[in-house]
Amino acid sequence: xxxxxxxxxxxxxxxxxxxxxxxxxxxxxxxxxxxxxxxxxxxxxxxxxxxxxxxxxxxxxxxxxxxxxxxxxxxxxxxxxxxxxxxxxxxxxxxxxxxxxxxxxxxxxxxxxxxxxxxxxxxxxxxxxxxxxxxxxxxxxxxxxxxxxxxxxxxxxxxxxxxxxxxxxxxxxxxxxxxxxxxxxxxxxxxxxxxxxxxxxxxxxxxxxxxxxxxxxxxxxxxxxxxxxxxxxxxxxxxxxxxxxxxxxxxxxxxxxxxxxxxxxxxxxxxx
Amino acid sequence: xxxxxxxxxxxxxxxxxxxxxxxxxxxxxxxxxxxxxxxxxxxxxxxxxxxxxxxxxxxxxxxxxxxxxxxxxxxxxxxxxxxxxxxxxxxxxxxxxxxxxxxxxxxxxxxxxxxxxxxxxxxxxxxxxxxxxxxxxxxxxxxxxxxxxxxxxxxxxxxxxxxxxxxxxxxxxxxxxxxxxxxxxxxxxxxxxxxxxxxxxxxxxxxxxxxxxxxxxxxxxxxxxxxxxxxxxxxxxxxxxxxxxxxxxxxxxxxxxxxxxxxxxxxxxxxxxxxxxxxxxxxxxxxxxxxxxxxxxxxxxxxxxxxxxxxxx
Numbered sequence: 001x002x003x004x005x006x007x008x009x010x011x012x013x014x015x016x017x018x019x020x021x022x023x024x025x026x027x028x029x030x031x032x033x034x035x036x037x038x039x040x041x042x043x044x045x046x047x048x049x050x051x052x053x054x055x056x057x058x059x060x061x062x063x064x065x066x067x068x069x070x071x072x073x074x075x076x077x078x079x080x081x082x083x084x085x086x087x088x089x090x091x092x093x094x095x096x097x098x099x100x101x102x103x104x105x106x107x108x109x110x111x112x113x114x115x116x117x118x119x120x121x122x123x124x125x126x127x128x129x130x131x132x133x134x135x136x137x138x139x140x141x142x143x144x145x146x147x148x149x150x151x152x153x154x155x156x157x158x159x160x161x162x163x164x165x166x167x168x169x170x171x172x173x174x175x176x177x178x179x180x181x182x183x184x185x186x187x188x189x190x191x192x193x194x195x196x197x198x199x200x201x202x203x204x205x206x207x208x209x210x211x212x213x214x215x216x217x218x219x220x221x222x223x224x225x226x227x228x229x230x231x232x233x234x235x236x237x238x239x240x241x242x243x244x245x246x247x248x249x250x251x252x253x254x255x256x257x258x259x260x261x262x263x264x265x266x267x268x269x270x271x272x
Numbered sequence: 273x274x275x276x277x278x279x280x281x282x283x284x285x286x287x288x289x290x291x292x293x294x295x296x297x298x299x300x301x302x303x304x305x306x307x308x309x310x311x312x313x314x315x316x317x318x319x320x321x322x323x324x325x326x327x328x329x330x331x332x333x334x335x336x337x338x339x340x341x342x343x344x345x346x347x348x349x350x351x352x353x354x355x356x357x358x359x360x361x362x363x364x365x366x367x368x369x370x371x372x373x374x375x376x377x378x379x380x381x382x383x384x385x386x387x388x389x390x391x392x393x394x395x396x397x398x399x400x401x402x403x404x405x406x407x408x409x410x411x412x413x414x415x416x417x418x419x420x421x422x423x424x425x426x427x428x429x430x431x432x433x434x435x436x437x438x439x440x441x442x443x444x445x446x447x448x449x450x451x452x453x454x455x456x457x458x459x460x461x462x463x464x465x466x467x468x469x470x471x472x473x474x475x476x477x478x479x480x481x482x483x484x485x486x487x488x489x490x491x492x493x494x495x496x497x498x499x500x501x502x503x504x505x506x507x508x509x510x511x512x513x514x515x516x517x518x519x520x521x522x523x524x525x526x527x528x529x530x531x532x533x534x535x536x537x538x539x540x541x542x543x544x545x546x547x548x549x550x551x552x553x554x555x556x557x558x559x560x561x562x563x564x565x566x567x568x569x570x571x572x573x574x575x576x577x578x579x580x581x582x583x584x585x
Binding site for chain 2: 017018019020058063064065066067068107109234235236237238239240241242243244245246247248249253254
């Protein structure tokens with residue numbers, strides 16, 4: 001019910017049309033303690049997903065759990081038309097999802113939401129993921145590099161057991177931070193950036209992860225003059241902009257995380 | 273309109289409300305379908321009997337402090353707070369699209385005072401748009417401080433509001449009732465006495481979820497409204513009671529996920545139904561419900577969907 005996606009700023013014109021279809025699970029495997037990576041066949045009638053966007057799935061035909069679950073895209077293989085998501089088992093819905101085997105089908109709606117603004121005059125990017133916020137940042141990092149933007153990728157988690165055993169992750173070449181120091185930098189991603197990366201007006205910072213992390217990142221961007229785009233998560237019912245349930249407070253009033261978001265200008269977010 | 277062939281037998285699916293016909297008995301409930309456009313890419317709106325729009329108020333409303341939604345066993349608890357664009361923007365920005373949809377559009381109207389309800393209907397009537405099929409008046413929202421439930425639990429206020437609005441429009445006027453009352457028949461009769469063409473029920477049940485670890489409510493406004501399959505037996509019972517208390521049509525809703533669920537309402541005495549929370553789960557449910565109702569009529573040898581309630585004593 002919560003989406004940890006990262007995605008777009010103003011002008012949500014980049015995503016293709018949304019569709020609802022039966023997707024076939026290509027693979028679904030554990031990549032870390034409680035974390036899974038799932039690959040799904042992408043419906044022919046649905047538009048190609050872009051970094052920041054998300055999908056929703058109906059995890060069971062029963063009424064418990066009832067609502068669809070949203071997950072941000074972690075990647076999209078255009079040639080094979082296979083989309084990936086990374087998710088954390090948090091409750092009954094994600095437990096059911098983790099039980100799906102390759103070849104099984106699942107009801108999907110997507111792509112949904114806005115996209116990370118990428119490219120233009122931006123020459124340097126810092127992409128920051130905390131825990132389950134990893135998926136959309138991975139997708140973003142591949143897009144940034146494709147567009148020739150010099151990109152540093154920082155990933156933080158509690159400890160070594162949460163570092164994903166995933167090709168998508170390895171290929172992205174993350175600077176790893178762990179709270180307990182069991183791997184990489186000892187400390188959180190914000191501490192790492194503070195001591196190792198110089199932010200300035202020519203840098204764009206992208207973030208997805210726990211609210212406390214995003215809030216600190218926005219503090220860093222504000223002080224340094226860097227631009228910040230944060231992907232938020234919220235409890236969602238419809239996922240398509242109809243129910244007004246997933247709003248976040250911004251400088252221009254409440255905005256729907258599923259429609260105007262999930263990616264917001266970090267400077268516009270009014271933190272609780 | 274409303275006639276359809278299946279296995280050589282035609283079933284009249286239309287439903288008369290006031291002086292007008294709904295093409296079929298399966299609508300989508302207010303607050304669960306936005307202003308229609310949100311679902312246009314996903315489903316064929318031709319399959320929908322009527323779109324009951326997100327509530328429209330005189331002034332735009334930002335809505336309540338988040339979190340606004342929490343999932344419960346077989347249900348959801350929400351406290352949206354009638355967030356909407358306001359009647360002027362509704363007319364300027366939402367109606368032009370709604371005018372083009374191939375189904376009936378019933379504008380859901382809400383207010384904090386009687387005067388606010390009047391103003392909304394007055395502006396919509398002045399717009400004189402043939403895209404507006406009728407009105408559903410929300411006197412039952414549990415998530416606003418004023419209006420809403422305050423009207424919905426007082427029969428005298430319901431009758432007065434209904435009769436004033438009745439004089440303002442010839443379009444079908446549906447009063448949407450709350451289940452949070454001691455005796456639904458008293459409220460239903462008050463709406464009928466005021467001149468309503470139909471009543472719809474149930475709006476959500478007041479509920480609350482506490483996050484034990486954080487020792488606070490799961491919702492920003494503390495309490496919310498419960499909907500989904502968990503409330504279905506309440507909706508069916510109140511439909512049964514209300515439909516026996518009045519002679520105007522009853523539009524039943526609350527937790528319909530399947531055709532069988534909808535048939536419970538129709539057997540209990542409803543003339544039509546609305547699909548609400550289920551739209552969030554699978555926007556194709558309204559179509560599946562309609563197909564199931566049609567198949568049931570064929571199987572039971574009924575010529576009209578209106579004959580269903582006669583099967584139940």
